[in-house]
Amino acid sequence: MWDYTEKVKEHFFNPRNAGSLESANAVGDVGSIQCGDALRLMLDVDPATEIIRDARFQTFGCGSAIASSSALTEIVKGKTLDEALKISNQDIAAFLDGLPPEKMHCSVMGREALQAAIANYRGEAWQDDHEEGELICKCYAIDSALIERVVRENGLTTLEQVTNFTKAGGACASCHEKIEDVLIGIVAARCEAGAIEAAPAVAAPEPVAAAPAEKPRMTNLQRMRKIEEIIESVRPMLQKDNGDIEVVDIVGKNIYVNLKGACMGCALEAATLGAIQQKLFEDLGEYVRLLPASQLEMAR
Amino acid sequence: MKPIYLDNNATTPCDPAVVEAMLPFFTEQFGNASSIHSFGNQVGIALKKARAQIQALLGAEHDSEIIFTSGGTESDNTAILSALKAQPDRNQIITTVVEHPAVLAFCDRLEKEGYVVHKLRVDGRGRLDMDEYRALLTDRVAIVSVMWANNETGTIFPVEEMAEYAHARGIQFHTDAVQAVGKLPIDLKRTKIDMLSLSGHKLHAPKGIGVLYLRRGTRFRALLHGGQQERSRRPGTENAPGIIALGKAAELAMQHMDTENTDVRYLRDKLEKGILARVPRAFPNGDLHCRLPNTSNIAFEFVEGEGILLLLNKLGIAASSGSACTSGSLEPSHVMRAMGIPYTAAHGSIRFSLSRYNTLEEIERVIEAVPPIIEQLRKISPYWGEAGPAADPASRFQPAYA
Numbered sequence: 001m002w003d004y005t006e007k008v009k010e011h012f013f014n015p016r017n018a019g020s021l022e023s024a025n026a027v028g029d030v031g032s033i034q035c036g037d038a039l040r041l042m043l044d045v046d047p048a049t050e051i052i053r054d055a056r057f058q059t060f061g062c063g064s065a066i067a068s069s070s071a072l073t074e075i076v077k078g079k080t081l082d083e084a085l086k087i088s089n090q091d092i093a094a095f096l097d098g099l100p101p102e103k104m105h106c107s108v109m110g111r112e113a114l115q116a117a118i119a120n121y122r123g124e125a126w127q128d129d130h131e132e133g134e135l136i137c138k139c140y141a142i143d144s145a146l147i148e149r150v151v152r153e154n155g156l157t158t159l160e161q162v163t164n165f166t167k168a169g170g171a172c173a174s175c176h177e178k179i180e181d182v183l184i185g186i187v188a189a190r191c192e193a194g195a196i197e198a199a200p201a202v203a204a205p206e207p208v209a210a211a212p213a214e215k216p217r218m219t220n221l222q223r224m225r226k227i228e229e230i231i232e233s234v235r236p237m238l239q240k241d242n243g244d245i246e247v248v249d250i251v252g253k254n255i256y257v258n259l260k261g262a263c264m265g266c267a268l269e270a271a272t273l274g275a276i277q278q279k280l281f282e283d284l285g286e287y288v289r290l291l292p293a294s295q296l297e298m299a300r
Numbered sequence: 301m302k303p304i305y306l307d308n309n310a311t312t313p314c315d316p317a318v319v320e321a322m323l324p325f326f327t328e329q330f331g332n333a334s335s336i337h338s339f340g341n342q343v344g345i346a347l348k349k350a351r352a353q354i355q356a357l358l359g360a361e362h363d364s365e366i367i368f369t370s371g372g373t374e375s376d377n378t379a380i381l382s383a384l385k386a387q388p389d390r391n392q393i394i395t396t397v398v399e400h401p402a403v404l405a406f407c408d409r410l411e412k413e414g415y416v417v418h419k420l421r422v423d424g425r426g427r428l429d430m431d432e433y434r435a436l437l438t439d440r441v442a443i444v445s446v447m448w449a450n451n452e453t454g455t456i457f458p459v460e461e462m463a464e465y466a467h468a469r470g471i472q473f474h475t476d477a478v479q480a481v482g483k484l485p486i487d488l489k490r491t492k493i494d495m496l497s498l499s500g501h502k503l504h505a506p507k508g509i510g511v512l513y514l515r516r517g518t519r520f521r522a523l524l525h526g527g528q529q530e531r532s533r534r535p536g537t538e539n540a541p542g543i544i545a546l547g548k549a550a551e552l553a554m555q556h557m558d559t560e561n562t563d564v565r566y567l568r569d570k571l572e573k574g575i576l577a578r579v580p581r582a583f584p585n586g587d588l589h590c591r592l593p594n595t596s597n598i599a600f601e602f603v604e605g606e607g608i609l610l611l612l613n614k615l616g617i618a619a620s621s622g623s624a625c626t627s628g629s630l631e632p633s634h635v636m637r638a639m640g641i642p643y644t645a646a647h648g649s650i651r652f653s654l655s656r657y658n659t660l661e662e663i664e665r666v667i668e669a670v671p672p673i674i675e676q677l678r679k680i681s682p683y684w685g686e687a688g689p690a691a692d693p694a695s696r697f698q699p700a701y702a
């Protein structure tokens with residue numbers, strides 16, 4: 001059976017705020033019976049202050065779906081709607097001391113129910129912007145939707161590239177065949193569309209192949225400034241998603257950075273690092289590794 | 301309170317007599333059966349006895365038709381690949397949509413490599429359509445692989461009849477009998493079955509030992525290549541303790557065959573009737589007139605299986621939802637989907653699988669334990685109203701697809 005934390009088990013066996021809420025003035029229904037998870041979140045919102053006075057849930061789903069729903073109701077009570085909208089699925093998972101990778105979607109469902117309920121209260125139509133695919137890499141909790149997007153946006157063609165960009169496939173190797181299936185599907189579609197001649201090779205520049213010899217050698221100082229410059233250029237993109245990045249140290253080929261805000265721990269963290277690293281390869285013309293600053297300690 | 305184990309289709313505990321039989325072969329009797337000296341000789345004699353015990357359980361004509369393997373998965377893979385390799389002029393496989401992954405996942409792989417795989421469909425009770433089957437039997441087919449009994453519902457397929465049809469068309473017939481062996485009387489010499497898989501850990505022998513039965517004269521290609529063990533059909537130094545344990549388990553299974561079909565069946569029926577009488581909106585899955593005597597698969601509508609299992613587990617009751625091997629996926633089991641069980645019920649299907657070690661008292665405890673658990677989970681299900689299913693559950697709750 002799953003490796004659930006004590007907190008998950010506790011919230012499953014003794015769910016808080018289960019049942020229907022007569023006084024509810026905000027209701028969010030999400031999930032799908034097909035996947036075996038569906039959740040109705042009911043909120044009692046004070047119209048004057050927009051504070052959530054009470055929250056209840058009804059859930060059809062596995063142990064972690066019920067625990068996530070219970071956690072969600074505990075987290076939102078007493079918050080204003082604007083505060084509640086800032087709650088991420090990681091917040092829900094963290095409240096439960098973590099969820100197994102296969103079950104992270106339960107926390108995603110919780111956050112969506114919250115958004116749907118608030119939209120319902122405000123008389124808005126809630127748009128499900130969430131894309132979720134089959135879980136491909138269990139080691140790094142990466143699903144097919146993420147891989148497909150990164151492959152498309154960066155014109156990737158090889159398994160190694162996918163691993164560089166997303167980490168998927170970088171550990172136990174059991175997902176390699178599935179990653180290749182995703183790649184084959186996309187490359188085939190690309191060929192049909194006439195975007196590229198034949199199969200691999202042409203689309204993406206091999207990271208390591210970028211020829212350093214062509215560029216004049218930089219001094220150390222120039223190199224550091226250049227790295228700073230490149231990082232600066234990607235910050236606006238991250239800030240748009242409430243995230244940020246800062247360079248902490250540069251040790252040889254390793255560049256240590258802090259990812260902040262919404263980027264941190266998000267499923268996209270690896271992809272974000274991968275994409276910035278790719279930009280660094282190209283602009284610097286040398287092979288560098290972008291690493292989270294937490295690894296700096298270990299390196300020393 | 302003593303835990304209650306109702307998950308015998310996933311695996312069984314070793315019978316104490318089986319453990320006793322195998323223990324000396326870890327210590328005093330450690331020799332290699334292929335050696336000339338007396339250390340090996342004793343082991344060779346014990347292996348021969350085990351082979352005869354399996355031969356008796358399966359009703360095989362010759363003891364050389366028994367090949368020891370590492371288990372059900374290896375036997376299934378070996379049988380299918382052998383048929384394809386030994387008959388290069390045939391590139392088609394007939395199987396069913398409800399096979400164990402040991403067959404299905406392998407067939408999917410072979411399909412990618414260019415073989416043609418026909419998967420027979422099942423009806424709402426999990427039964428096959430013999431006309432569909434017979435129409436597929438052509439001289440392009442290398443092998444038919446159909447399970448004797450289904451691990452999730454216990455539904456029994458008419459493999460003896462199906463083997464006759466295949467034989468008449470010169471097609472090899474394999475059956476995954478992992479769930480049937482020891483629960484149903486089998487007499488292979490009176491059938492046209494060419495190959496059969498069994499697995500030790502489903503009949504009170506250890507995990508990691510199994511058998512591929514290979515009818516004499518059947519064209520065969522080995523999966524592994526190496527020494528002369530098992531007449532080179534499955535090389536590698538014999539797992540002597542495992543083989544001897546399996547021999548003993550086979551002997552015990554023969555002695556208890558009647559028990560399975562009387563006592564165990566009685567307990568299973570009592571459990572099923574008891575639960576269905578107490579829980580509304582629950583129904584049994586599978587072919588109730590033709591299934592294993594130890595298996596009951598019950599769908600509880602509007603609740604999800606994992607929650608039921610966790611709550612049962614808290615009371616010391618072990619059961620399973622779907623097959624243990626598929627519990628890692630989120631979709632309901634492929635067997636439930638193939639039978640067209642609606643999603644609201646498929647997700648809440650629980651398999652209780654008994655063995656000769658279960659007692660009446662245990663079954664009575666489970667009958668008492670299940671109804672409050674279902675009630676508790678339904679209380680928090682959005683598909684369930686105050687006192688029963690929402691008048692029209694599908695329209696009462698229509699979540700946005702997320």
Ligand SMILES: Cc1ncc(COP(=O)(O)O)c(C=O)c1O
Nearest residue numbers: 371372373400402451476478499
């Ligand atoms: C029908 C069926 N076939 C094959 C297997 C696999 O057997 P083993 O675990 O010995 O590889 C199982 C066990 O889960 C089974 O139920």
Ligand code: FES
Nearest residue numbers: 137138139171172
């Ligand atoms: S599952 Fe992808 S590396 Fe392990």
